[in-house]
Amino acid sequence: MGKTLTEKVLGRKAGRDVRAGDVVSVSPDYVLSHDNSAAIIQEFRKLGVKRVKAPGKIVIVLDHIVPAANEKYAQNHKTIREFVAEQGIPNFFDINVGICHQVLPEQGFARPGLVIVGSDSHTPSYGALGAFAAGIGRTETACTWATDEIWLRVPETMRIDLSGRFRPGVFAKDLSLKLIGDHGAEMANYKAVEFAGPAAGDLSVGSRLTLANMSAEMGAKNGYFAPDAKALQWLEGRARGPFEMVASDPDARYDTVLACDLDALEPQVAAPHAVDNVKPVAAVAGKPVNQILIGTCTNGRLEDLEAAAAILKGRRAHPSVRVLVIPASWEVYREALRSGALATLVEAGCVILNSGCGPCLGGHEGLMAAGEVCLSTSNRNFRGRMGHRDSEIYLASPATAAASAVTGRITDPRGF
Amino acid sequence: MSHGIVWKYGDNVNTDVIFPGRYTYQMMAPEEMAQHALEDLDPEFARKVKPGDVIVAGRNFGSGSSREQAAACLKAAGVQAVVAKSFARIYFRNAINIGLPVLQSPDAVERLQAGDPVDVDLVRGEIRSTRGTFPFSPLPESVLGIIAAGGLIEYTKAKLTVDESEEKKE
Numbered sequence: 001m002g003k004t005l006t007e008k009v010l011g012r013k014a015g016r017d018v019r020a021g022d023v024v025s026v027s028p029d030y031v032l033s034h035d036n037s038a039a040i041i042q043e044f045r046k047l048g049v050k051r052v053k054a055p056g057k058i059v060i061v062l063d064h065i066v067p068a069a070n071e072k073y074a075q076n077h078k079t080i081r082e083f084v085a086e087q088g089i090p091n092f093f094d095i096n097v098g099i100c101h102q103v104l105p106e107q108g109f110a111r112p113g114l115v116i117v118g119s120d121s122h123t124p125s126y127g128a129l130g131a132f133a134a135g136i137g138r139t140e141t142a143c144t145w146a147t148d149e150i151w152l153r154v155p156e157t158m159r160i161d162l163s164g165r166f167r168p169g170v171f172a173k174d175l176s177l178k179l180i181g182d183h184g185a186e187m188a189n190y191k192a193v194e195f196a197g198p199a200a201g202d203l204s205v206g207s208r209l210t211l212a213n214m215s216a217e218m219g220a221k222n223g224y225f226a227p228d229a230k231a232l233q234w235l236e237g238r239a240r241g242p243f244e245m246v247a248s249d250p251d252a253r254y255d256t257v258l259a260c261d262l263d264a265l266e267p268q269v270a271a272p273h274a275v276d277n278v279k280p281v282a283a284v285a286g287k288p289v290n291q292i293l294i295g296t297c298t299n300g301r302l303e304d305l306e307a308a309a310a311i312l313k314g315r316r317a318h319p320s321v322r323v324l325v326i327p328a329s330w331e332v333y334r335e336a337l338r339s340g341a342l343a344t345l346v347e348a349g350c351v352i353l354n355s356g357c358g359p360c361l362g363g364h365e366g367l368m369a370a371g372e373v374c375l376s377t378s379n380r381n382f383r384g385r386m387g388h389r390d391s392e393i394y395l396a397s398p399a400t401a402a403a404s405a406v407t408g409r410i411t412d413p414r415g416f
Numbered sequence: 417m418s419h420g421i422v423w424k425y426g427d428n429v430n431t432d433v434i435f436p437g438r439y440t441y442q443m444m445a446p447e448e449m450a451q452h453a454l455e456d457l458d459p460e461f462a463r464k465v466k467p468g469d470v471i472v473a474g475r476n477f478g479s480g481s482s483r484e485q486a487a488a489c490l491k492a493a494g495v496q497a498v499v500a501k502s503f504a505r506i507y508f509r510n511a512i513n514i515g516l517p518v519l520q521s522p523d524a525v526e527r528l529q530a531g532d533p534v535d536v537d538l539v540r541g542e543i544r545s546t547r548g549t550f551p552f553s554p555l556p557e558s559v560l561g562i563i564a565a566g567g568l569i570e571y572t573k574a575k576l577t578v579d580e581s582e583e584k585k586e
Contacts, residue, residue, distance in 0.1 A: 023556070035441050036440075036441065036483075038443060039443060039484075042443070043569060046569050046573075047569060047572055047573055047576060048573055048576070048577075049576055064441055065441055072441075072442050072443070073441060073442075075443075076441065076443065119482055120482055121480065121481050121482040121506055123482075135482045135506050136482065136506065136509060137482055137483075137484040137487075137506060137509060137510035137513060138484045138510075139484060139510070139513045139514055139567070139568050139569060140509060140510075140513050140568060142569075143568050143569070143572040146572060146576060147572060147575070147576065153556075185428055185476060185479055186428070186475055186476040186479070186502065186504075189476065189502065189504060189505060190505050219476065219479065219504055219505065221505055274428060276428075361437035361440065361481070362432075362436065362437035362438045363437060363438070363440075363441060367438075380430075380432065380480060380481075382430045382432035382433060382480060383432065383433055383456050383457075384432060384433065384436050384437075384438075384455075384456035385432045385436075385437055387438075389455075389456040
């Protein structure tokens, strides 16, 4: 019996043959944290050790509230910077680099065959490049800093076979929403999700990041694509160290196998207040919106900003709507400046914000009042997430967001 | 063992409604966290919850963010245990790591109603109520050590001390 990518990666780390269901103790390659490092430091101090065990494995990216929106956040950032200096942590990215889930792939931390854990639920994003990457909590992160060790249960794997091609106006985000809508927000709870099939290799690294990111909304422990030539091309000049090209064996055991034909997909929208409350865009078209958010770790990459700019070029955002644009990183920001996408968006009346999480999790920069409606390219539409508990969030692709920006109502992008 | 009542909720109770993002990156003492527990799902909860009460919910409890306060705020509010049909995976780990019992018992969830008197016996693996006694799936062996130590911080502290004394022997 063959093995899945996850079984191979965790087995190699554990130094033994492992199968789904086994519990392993491993030394991760990287441990990510962000603004919540301030809380993690507080836990770390309780452990009674002076030094983190492997400073070179710790990656800290400030991205959640950047720059600091108030004194409390400023104090958190200050505490983190002081700790980074005290412990000699080399991989620290301050407020002008980007969202961790874009920064780790860009800066060559996310590599095939690595084990990465992070104190953020969207850590599975790095599976886009063939890493095993899973989210953990604060206490666990603090303990991993001290011990350089973490226990993980080797997950069963769900394979999703993709075939066909996206039709114009349809994107990876629509695919992720369709899967979650059809199979529920718990579809892959505790499992690994492998995106496979003939169409998987056609997807850009950006689209793979969107899907691996959204595997968190399927409940997955990790989500991944087998690394291929496209992944290698991305890693060229970025990889910070060695990596291992790894893939599931043809006779690997899968817990579930689903299939999805991209040709049959149309733009999707997740309606309030659950990520699996998904409908084709036509079902909610015409719904007036007050705010549109284009960005986040799910959809703030160059291809996303360009998809939005293609629709907004020569047009103006509707006066009744506030359009916020957040490039996922400064690398994306610079590329979008060079490509002209940002100029197009600014001309259209969009507000460009610093690379970071922005209002996605309700921290700052564009929170909503009672009764307001936001269409967002982010990953969660839970009640109260972006402000008042009586505000509403719809999730969609950047193209659907841009089309809706033009009309001020939820709009099918295929008409543009 | 303390005795409490059931607070009953549905499926997919997510971390944002348990502990809103607007507070997530503010450092808070446990008592302050408790004041915001379930704020966006049930604004009455934080005011009325009593030590020993039990939350009973459907599938995928704690889905969403990795924020640990979503477990910590319930523990600080005095919640004895959360009983659900299933838990989201990071929530499950976080709860164990901070010492909040998370118990899977679909039968108990089907039968128990809001306001029912209820008690949980972790040693015997039972949820007791006027509607019957319900067994729950035992916690995986791999995490029992963490529970026994009183949470991951204590467990790791003990482990680090052992490692250190072994190093000294060498």
